[in-house]
Amino acid sequence: HTFPIYILLPDVLHLADDSYGIEPSDFAPDQHLVYRLQDVTSQPRGCGTPHDDERDHDNNATEHAQYKPEEIHHRQHSRYNYMNKNETAVREEMVHLANFIDSIYVQLNVRVVLVGLEIWTQQNLINTDGGAGEVLSRFTQWREKDLVPRRRHDSAQLILKKSFGGTAGMAFVSTVCSRSHGGGINAFTNNNIPSFASIVAHELGHNLGMNHDDGRPCTCATSACIMNSGATGSRNFSSCSADDFEKMILLTGGTCLLNVPRPDEAYSAPYCGNKLVDMGEECDCGSQKECEEDPCCEYQTCKLKSGAQCAYGECCYNCQYLPGGTVCRSSTDECDLPEYCNGSSSLCQSDVFVQNGQPCRNQQAYCYNGKCQYYDGQCRAIFGSKAKVAPEICFKDVNSKGDRFGNCGYHNYGYKKCESRNALCGKLQCSNVQSVTVFGIEPSIISTPIGGAKCYGVDFMLGSDVPDPGMVNEGTKCGDNKVCINFECRSTDILNYDCDVEKKCHGHGVCNSNRNCHCEDGWAAPFCEVKGYGGSVDSGPTWNGNTSVRDGVLVFFFLVLPLLALGVFVFLRRNELLRQLGLGRRKRSGCTLLYIGGGKPKLRQNYTELKRDTSAAACPQQSASIINLKLHRLRTEGALLISIFTTKVDTKRCTGLLQSSVCLGKVIYL
Incomplete structure (x- = not known):
């Protein structure tokens, strides 16, 4: 009998330091071929990300929470043709690939979930001509514009039949949660899934913040690990990779990894015990041993235990939903917006941020993909807290050279010179430089004296496929109504910012990335025109209405x-x-008046005058017999209790004191 679990297990055998592939024979269906993975690579193939020595590494192991990158695979048209236009075969191949990658990442407590597969059957939706860096740039631009709005995911990988010479794949570093750069490209030129899975795992590792192991003091269980610059076929991560991933998480670069995919989003064959909540399951605690430590989920049934409302998610604590209004994703920037639990789901609301193009930093910059992008901030991130942007002449002079220290991106396997109008969108130029703080990687630094100023730039040598941290960030304001997009200074019209906060949000909020108002505290969604508790229709309730x-x-x-x-x-x-x-008298006559209300009696209003002149001569003769007047204040819901005690004064005269309160013998406030 074949159990469903075998559908998801990769066909690979691991013995000692070697990995072996297992595939059915084309000539005998009941027989299988076993081969060593490192023997199937016909030629040395590497990643398009060159490596450099890294400093400040420690090998302390840290246990992470379980992260789940949602991944989407795209098949290029030529690869589809290579598979004889058999969509079923292509889908099975990609699901098998995703399962293999998932098995690799388990060692980092990371689960890779395939949430989408798109096959370009008619033609490629992007131009795949040119170098790998150019193709990667086109793919991520297409992803941001077309794919991100229609499918929630953390990283998208393009699978191509095309080869880029000795380059097996390329990806951006530490961009797994980026709308604009969360992806990579991978050359799949044969049919060996286990070997190719190592390549995709490598490129996905770059997205997750991992740099190459080469030249670094890394510990690896085998001769070479996954993040080696060459395609080794390994399935092991080194200590350096674990450290890199930890650093990205600590720098909040992986907040989206906490968004567990919904059961209806997973593109895989479901079964109970895979620790992924599939359709029809309420939870999945994994193996029997793992389930013994899970207080919320039942083993084998994948159902919640009695009394449990949930078993996973940012809005689940001790098997119960967190109250509505609990922050489940805090704001990380003035251009980011918080999300809240709704009290009836274990999952946080979808991540939203301030609409691209909204002015920030006192109108000196623009919001772009949840961050306020400005030159000084980028210089401080690289060169320390005292660094600032260099004069504009530095950008125009250095970036006109078209080398690795001054350029506007890549073109035809080389660096592209910046036109004067685009110079502010090329390599970042800073001044007042004292230190380097990015990634712990030691970059090459160039200091250029221009016009009495020193211009500092860096090259981290991460490769033509990776956006160098030393480049100006996309979304940076490069002039009046101008913004940097793809190394060009473009009109802000490209951002499609259409929010009039004064009209749409009545001046009490901003528009979010879904073009809905996010209201300030004290104003209610959806249009911030009435009093309320802030937030938006997308953020979840900011208070617990229940x-x-x-x-x-x-x-x-x-x-x-x-x-x-x-x-x-x-x-x-x-x-x-x-x-x-001791306030009463044995013989007394008089009255007690209970005054309730928010106003003040006339006696209190005239207190200043009474205090100034309390002589008997100032009082009418009929009031001379007043012995004592005491006011007792009871501070309860605006009520004021006034007790008036007199001798030889009847009730009418007593009450009259409140109307003609110019006579006073003694006033005591209790």
Whole structure:
């Protein structure tokens, strides 16, 4: 019998330091071929990301939370033709590939989930001519514009039949959560899935912040690990790769990895026990041993235990939903927006941010993909907190050279010179440089004296396929109504910013990436025109509406009701209480007036005058017999209790004191 679990297991055998592929024989269906993976590479093939020595590495192992990059595969038209235009075969091949990659990443406590597969059956949707860096740039631009809006994912990988010489694949570094650069390209020129899976795992590793192992003091269980610059067929990550991944997570570069894919998003054959929540499952705790440590999920049934509401997700704690209004994804920048739990789901709301093109940093910059992009901030990130942008002449002079220290990107396997109008969008030029802080990688630094100023630029030598951290970030303001896009200074019209915050959000919010108002605290969505609790229709509730009635009842019973009871008790037992306090007289006549309301009696209004002149001569003769006047203030819900004690004064005259309060013998405030 064949159990469903075998559908997802990679056909590979690991013995000691070697990995062996297992495939059915084309000539005998009941027989299999076994081969060593490192023997199937016909020629040395490498990643398009050159390597450099790295400093400040430590080998301390750190246990991470489990992360799940959602991955989308795209098959190029020529690869589809290579598979005889058999879509079923292509889909099976890609699912098998994703499962193999997932098995590789388990060692880092990372699960790779295939959430989409798109096959270009008619023609390629991007131009695949030119160098690998150019193709990668076109693919990620297409992804940002076309794919991201219609399918939630963390990284997209383009699979091509085309070869780029000795380059097996290319990807951007530390961009797994980036809308603009979260992807890579991979050359699949044969049918060996295990060997090719190592290449895709390598390029995906770049997305996850990993640099090459070459020349670094790394510990590897085999002769070469996955992030070696050559295609080794390895399935092991080195200590350097684990450290790189940890650094990216600590620098909040991987926040999107906490978004667990929904059961209906996974593109795979479901089965209980794979630790992925598939369709029809409430949870999946994995093996029997793993399930013994899970308080929420049942083993083998993939159902929640009795009393449990959830078993996973950012909005699940101790098997219960977190209350609505709990922050599940905080804001990381003035151009980012927080998301909240809704109280009825274990998953956080989809990540949204301020709409691209919204002015930020006091109108000196623009928001772009959740970050306020400005030159000084980029210089500080590379050269330390005291660095700042260099004069414009530095950009125009250095970036006109078209070398690795000054350029506007890549063209035809080389560096592209910047035209004068695009110079501010090329290599970043800084001044007041004191240190280098990016990635812990030691870059090459060039100092160029121009016009009495020193211009500093860097080259991290990460390759033509990787956006060098020393380049100006996309979305940076390069002039009035101008913004850097793809190393060009373009009109801000390209951002399609169409939000009039004064009209649409009534001046009390900003538009988010879904073009909905995100309201300030104190104003209610969707248009911030009435009082409320802030947030948007996309962010989740910023307060817990389900508990507001409960809280009101608790306040009434534990605060308001006891105070009311106390007031009634004091009123009914006032004489006895006054005697106990020594304020009563054995013989007295007079009145007690209870005044309730927010206003103040005239007696209180004239207190200043009374205090100034309290002589008997100032009082009418009929009031001379007043012995004492005491005011007792009871601070309860705006109520004011006034007790007036007199001798030889009847009730009418006593009440009249409130109307003609110019006479006073003595005033005591209690």
